Amino acid sequence: MKTGKGTEIAYPRHIKNYVNFMTADQAARQTENPEWRIVPPFPITARNVAAFLKFETTRPKNNSDGEPILGTRLGYETIKQCISALENWRHTHEHEFKDDNEALRPLREDARIRTYEANARTSESERNADAQLWKAKGTTA
Numbered sequence: 307m308k309t310g311k312g313t314e315i316a317y318p319r320h321i322k323n324y325v326n327f328m329t330a331d332q333a334a335r336q337t338e339n340p341e342w343r344i345v346p347p348f349p350i351t352a353r354n355v356a357a358f359l360k361f362e363t364t365r366p367k368n369n370s371d372g373e374p375i376l377g378t379r380l381g382y383e384t385i386k387q388c389i390s391a392l393e394n395w396r397h398t399h400e401h402e403f404k405d406d407n408e409a410l411r412p413l414r415e416d417a418r419i420r421t422y423e424a425n426a427r428t429s430e431s432e433r434n435a436d437a438q439l440w441k442a443k444g445t446t447a
Contacts, residue, residue, distance in 0.1 A: 313387070317395075331357065332345055349402070351409055359419065367380060389414065389423060393414065
């Protein structure tokens with residue numbers, strides 16, 4: 307985490323969002339299938355992060371009250387920072403999970419994570435164009 311870059315606030319927010327997603331996702335899966343074995347959010351692994359990024363890359367941005375903003379979605383820099391925050395936590399805590407090979411593997415070594423990041427980068431101009439359309443309609447994006 308770099309001081310003065312805003313990561314002191316953003317990184318914990320990304321971890322909190324990840325934990326909230328994992329908790330809700332696993333509860334929903336167990337409701338659908340009572341025999342489902344809950345997958346905990348920790349250790350942070352590429353498999354769990356890929357599921358989280360599938361959600362994060364499709365959800366709208368939230369306003370300061372936590373309410374979704376119609377016609378928006380998270381941008382490349384936010385997705386990149388999210389991956390960095392999760393990687394920072396994974397790396398900082400990897401000694402706690404030394405017997406879990408998946409927990410020891412850097413997130414960006416996984417093709418799924420690289421693909422979500424690359425797709426966010428390539429769709430950035432489309433996202434910006436969509437935001438301009440929503441602004442033209444009188445909706446803040």
